[in-house]
Amino acid sequence: MPTDSLFIDGKWRSSQGTDVISVISPSTGLEIGVAADATADDVAAAVAAARNAFDHGSWRHLEMSERVAVVTRAADTLTQRIDEISALVTSEMGVPITLSTAIQTRTVDSMHFLCELAFRTKLQDVRSDGGSTAVVREPVGVVASIAPWNGPFAMAVNKIVTPILAGCAVVFKPAPETPFDVAPLVDALQAAGLPDGVLNVVTGGAATGQALVDSPEIDKVSFTGSTAAGRAIASVCGQNLKGVQLELGGKSAAIVLEDADINTFRAGISKGCFMNSGQVCVALSRVLAPRSRYDEVVQALVAAAGDWKTGDPFDSATTLGPLVTERQRDRVESYVALGIKEGARLVTGGRRPADLDTGWFVEPTVFADVDNSMRIAREEIFGPVVVVIPYDTEADAIAMANDSDYGLHGAVFTEDLDRAAKVAASIRTGTFSINNYVYNNRAPFGGVKASGIGRDSGQEGFESFFELKTINLAPGMEGLYQDSSERSKTHASQTI
Ligand code: NAD
16 A cells, blocks of 8 residues: 555645554454555645635536536446455455445445435525525535544545535545545546545544644534544534534443344344444444343343354455454453443453454453443443343333433334334434334434534435525526526436
8 A cells, every 4th residue: 555645636645744554454463554644734735725626616616417427427436346445444444344345335326325315405495575585505615524444435435425516625534544445436536527626635643633623724524433532623613613513422222122022132233232343333232121031132132142253354254353453452351341340240252252363353242230320331332342231111211221421323122113113202312223223324314412413414414515595686586596406407317
């Protein structure tokens, strides 16, 4: 991998400084490459290029159909590169190759859905109240998009393609663990005709991200990552009064009601706790079980833990990869030790798999007899660790589910769908699942409380990259501001 991992004003470049990030394979512990650790000067150059492209370039003035045509061509190119991108992501962060291929395939496909959203968005309409007023959606400006490592290519697509379709210019910063997989997306967009400066990439760690957020030339920050970093970013954005969207951590509860079907629960929770080695923000990492079925629920979780096969992530039979870094494994192991110290019962897992000599693996882990006040029940572990907490009444379960700093996701397992709807209405989270664990990118996604501010994805996520402008019209101007979404669609069928 070359160190010219910065993409600024249409060119791949190396840093003006000399620092690099060493990217280590989590399954072998060997270096897979080095990326530039961008300096404040690199960040300033990237922001200046984005600012220039937004303020003086053509991109934001194009018809929506023309922007859609660029993204569609890029998606078509990326479809040919899925295997390469999947392998890159597996090398960087250890997700098993079979899962990686499924995720990257769906991600490239999601670019077409983002184009549909773009067409559906009403960019202007006229409202009359005596006189006429046009309400116009204009792109928000220069967006700083900052991503974590746990689903890096999907994150890059969402955080780049959504704002550029809206007409924004973007400076994207991937996580230092996963700096490489954005390159095919950049190349595909450039080859498809994205003008120079509309998309820029700076690789680096927290300091690079901070320099980006601090820049007065940024209009909006779109951040996905930890709650601690989100708080720091929000305070800078608050000081500078710039827009901010935060998708942060979670400690989501799955409530098992007394009538739950145990096989449905097991199927949902297995993915909910352990997929991607539990490195998922919406992981259902707290299970609330009725005392009457407590042992059965714990046994279902033990069985679910046994469903997963750890091993070389490039082996197609492997379903559970390593944790992303040695530091992340140390963190997960320290929570396992903490759980034992707090008096929870370690039912299964908690160790490194005996048959694997290399890689930062931790077995799927189940803690029973957990109290909701324990730190292992309150803090996000971000590893394959689930805690089971007993409850007496449904009201107790709802109170415990809500007794969390976080509010990202939650679930209920029950055969009584009316009851399920009532529980869904009682839980303060941005997303909720009934008898399943799925992610639907057609719907808005995000959290409340310490899980974030604002919504990504779906129509609502797309619309968050616009500002609304109200224009009070002179008589006779209404025709200039008719709803343009249909007009764009007609134009699209001619240009694509
Ligand atoms: P992190 O907050 O350490 O880093 C995320 C990104 O922010 C990285 O690119 C990092 O370099 C950058 N960064 C860190 N500090 C910064 C600062 N002060 N200013 C600007 N940029 C900064 O998180 P992580 O360890 O990479 O990812 C794991 C976390 O992300 C977990 O808490 C997880 O729940 C969360 N996450 C949330 C979602 C969601 O949609 N809600 C999705 C995935 C991950």
